[in-house]
Amino acid sequence: MASKWGVIGLVKSLAIEGGDKGITVNAVCPTSVDTPMIQNETFHRLFLPDKEEISREDVVEAYTGLNPLPKPWLEPDDVANAVLFLASDQAKYITGEALSVALGWNARHAA
Numbered sequence: 001m002a003s004k005w006g007v008i009g010l011v012k013s014l015a016i017e018g019g020d021k022g023i024t025v026n027a028v029c030p031t032s033v034d035t036p037m038i039q040n041e042t043f044h045r046l047f048l049p050d051k052e053e054i055s056r057e058d059v060v061e062a063y064t065g066l067n068p069l070p071k072p073w074l075e076p077d078d079v080a081n082a083v084l085f086l087a088s089d090q091a092k093y094i095t096g097e098a099l100s101v102a103l104g105w106n107a108r109h110a111a
Contacts, residue, residue: 004029008098015096024095028082031102032063032073068104 007027014025032038044054047062063072082101085091100106 012096
């Protein structure tokens with residue numbers, strides 16, 4: 001958690017330093033993303049420690065229960081789309097922000 005706040009602090013500091021040069025700096029803060037980082041036995045055992053063999057399907061309900069939006073995890077494209085938005089002209093006046101792409105997880109938990 002401290003490292004997350006460190007990154008957000010760095011983003012805010014760099015946004016201040018680069019603002020007069022037209023540089024925007026933001027962070028994208030995703031929840032669980034469907035990648036090998038969460039799709040592995042070690043992570044799956046966090047939800048089902050006593051189950052002998054665990055499949056991806058076995059943890060869908062547990063991951064879904066973490067989020068107000070009824071999805072277990074993001075797809076990589078969901079995060080990429082947030083980055084593309086921040087890099088677009090539509091976000092030209094957004095700087096120093098942490099954009100949560102988190103299926104509502106932050107609505108239940110402190111950031």
